[in-house]
Amino acid sequence: MNQRALVVLLLGGAFIPLTTALPLLSDLPLAVSFTQAALASSPLAPSLQGKPVLVVIYASWCTTCQKMKPVLKTIRQQEGNDVHWVQFDVSTSAASKRSAARAKELGLGQFFKSHRSQTSLVSILNPATGASIRTFRAQTDIDPYVSAIRTTRSLIRR
Numbered sequence: 001m002n003q004r005a006l007v008v009l010l011l012g013g014a015f016i017p018l019t020t021a022l023p024l025l026s027d028l029p030l031a032v033s034f035t036q037a038a039l040a041s042s043p044l045a046p047s048l049q050g051k052p053v054l055v056v057i058y059a060s061w062c063t064t065c066q067k068m069k070p071v072l073k074t075i076r077q078q079e080g081n082d083v084h085w086v087q088f089d090v091s092t093s094a095a096s097k098r099s100a101a102r103a104k105e106l107g108l109g110q111f112f113k114s115h116r117s118q119t120s121l122v123s124i125l126n127p128a129t130g131a132s133i134r135t136f137r138a139q140t141d142i143d144p145y146v147s148a149i150r151t152t153r154s155l156i157r158r
Helices: 003-011 013-019 035-039 063-082 093-105 109-115 142-157
Strands: 053-058 084-089 121-126 131-137
Touching: 053 063, 063 142, 084 093, 093 109, 109 121, 121 142, 131 142
Parallel strands: 053 084
Antiparallel strands: 053 121, 121 131
16 A cells, blocks of 8 residues: 555545645655654753663563573673663562652653563663663664664763
């Protein structure tokens, strides 16, 4: 199905008269990411400023989280104190409640609310804006994390 037909199908008959006035829809991107805009509400807590923030959603019962431990350990060894490390434990109801309170204190309340059910999620955030630069799920390759951390560092220095 071409993009014009898809938009007409999705938006219904009210869109049909507008299609002739719009440029060809094939020139427009079909997918849009709302991740950054939705989470880029405000700067993070002062304690998180100045360095990329790596946030992990973790649960002890999550087998993928266990597989990711060595990867995150290697990144921590490589990056050390040049990254702020934040882990939100959602293993139990009590742990999740503590993580929600901590998230709120750090300016990550909305982030936690949006992602608390997504164990094995790792997101690299720009602390100045609260924007998620890159979010990973069950990623066991180190290079994408390091690349996102470098990108975030360059944004912070601007």
